[in-house]
Amino acid sequence: MGYVLHNFFRSSTSFRVRATLNLKGLDYAYLPYALRKGEQRDSRHLALNPQGLVPTLETPQGPLAQSLAIIEWLEETNPEPPLLPSDPWARARVRSLAQAVALDIHPINNLRVLRYLSEVLGADEEAVAVWFRHWVSETFAPLEQRLSQEPETGQFCHGESPSLADICLAGQVLSNRRFSVSIADYPTIQRIFDACMALPAFEAAAPNNQPDAE
């Protein structure tokens, strides 16, 4: 048995796992869930992942939830090509950059949170878009500063090959498009994003190239 990815084309956490599987040359079956219809909470998926969130990766050892845990596990079990450097301090930098996106932007701007804003707190469409853009810029501004100033930055976030940080960053930039977030103010992020999307592994993971794309 191989890998089965339970996911959604537009989910940036799903993108991260797709890009990782692609970079490592691992085949997987694609199972889409229409998040707006709540399909991720059907009993079949809840049996694999009681949180009822995508992505969930079915593996030969069992189901695994949480995109960053999935990626670290894939990295440990399929080390080539590496998505983390070997030096601990360099690994820490990559994880720190990745987590700025994965913890300080994505969870706050996730679909279930945006829905709560409109359905429970009565926020209108514009207020939801302002919220989304606020949390992107709160992190993208300092991230641009770090990436443009720190000597470890190369063609990618860390040196000359894509890492966990690029995977998280590219997923966020793709997600930003739904709310027309301009990244003109972030030239280093733009440059790194372009380098990522020039790689077939990233391009094949993009939302528009998935079977459930609208």
Add this chain to the structure above:
Amino acid sequence: MGYVLHNFFRSSTSFRVRATLNLKGLDYAYLPYALRKGEQRDSRHLALNPQGLVPTLETPQGPLAQSLAIIEWLEETNPEPPLLPSDPWARARVRSLAQAVALDIHPINNLRVLRYLSEVLGADEEAVAVWFRHWVSETFAPLEQRLSQEPETGQFCHGESPSLADICLAGQVLSNRRFSVSIADYPTIQRIFDACMALPAFEAAAPNNQPDAE
């Protein structure tokens, strides 16, 4: 030079790093920031961490931001006692449990987000408390299910010694107190939390035991 922790007594991400340093027997200097006064955005701290968020750990190699990146780095550079199992699949389980708390609860319930709810969206005190409790229960319910049913659970989240998952879980339970979240519905979480707080390393990391505690 040793470690300097830039942090805030009540921050659950700060708690995670304090507990990790304590568990590994590492001394550190404690630098408090009054988050409500915005001290974490002073120029001295921004020079170390452009995101202006706590915790930041100053290390002999430089400053490091993001609590989970800090903990993974401390784990790699000070492996004893281990906070992650050695087996990759077991490591994945621990990271997955930790990230359910660290990604799906904490970022959404962070002070800066709660402030946005009240200051920008006009949510009143009760609506903010309902928000906080909603995101806790959305994750604690499936987490209780996993911890109570999965055979790997022991005295702690994974077996008989504290791990990254316990550190994140205990920090969240402590944080819940501000909004009077009852964990009576989560007996396994309660049991594990009690086991954690019986350890001097966790107890010494608790908000009430910090020099800036109110």
